[in-house]
Amino acid sequence: MRAIQLTMLPQESTTSSDADRIEDKTQLILDATRAQRDVCLAEKKLADCILKANSALGMLYKFEMLEAEKKLWEANVHIGYVRHSAHQSGVTLYEGCKPQKRRRTFADDAALGMEAEFIPGTER
Numbered sequence: 001m002r003a004i005q006l007t008m009l010p011q012e013s014t015t016s017s018d019a020d021r022i023e024d025k026t027q028l029i030l031d032a033t034r035a036q037r038d039v040c041l042a043e044k045k046l047a048d049c050i051l052k053a054n055s056a057l058g059m060l061y062k063f064e065m066l067e068a069e070k071k072l073w074e075a076n077v078h079i080g081y082v083r084h085s086a087h088q089s090g091v092t093l094y095e096g097c098k099p100q101k102r103r104r105t106f107a108d109d110a111a112l113g114m115e116a117e118f119i120p121g122t123e124r
Contacts, residue, residue: 086093 083093
């Protein structure tokens, strides 16, 4: 290390106390650089661990998704069997998709508290 310091500063222009201070400073810089390297290695290790955990969770979620898809498929098949059996026996099932529309009547308007003059197409 002294050879590095001597090449940085000519020997005749430095005193021993200057050389000691430069050596001390160089040692501190080297220690700080090693500490920064250790921090970078720890960050890399942490990132690797996080990646491993996320990969494991991803595989778990994919497994659970496939299990849920299987259960959904089995439920749909079971519903199909029930509907087919009901149809074969003549039972009408309520689908619940769309209610049938019906026209409004004057009795409906009266029940809602509306007067006849608000109904389009009617005159007094």
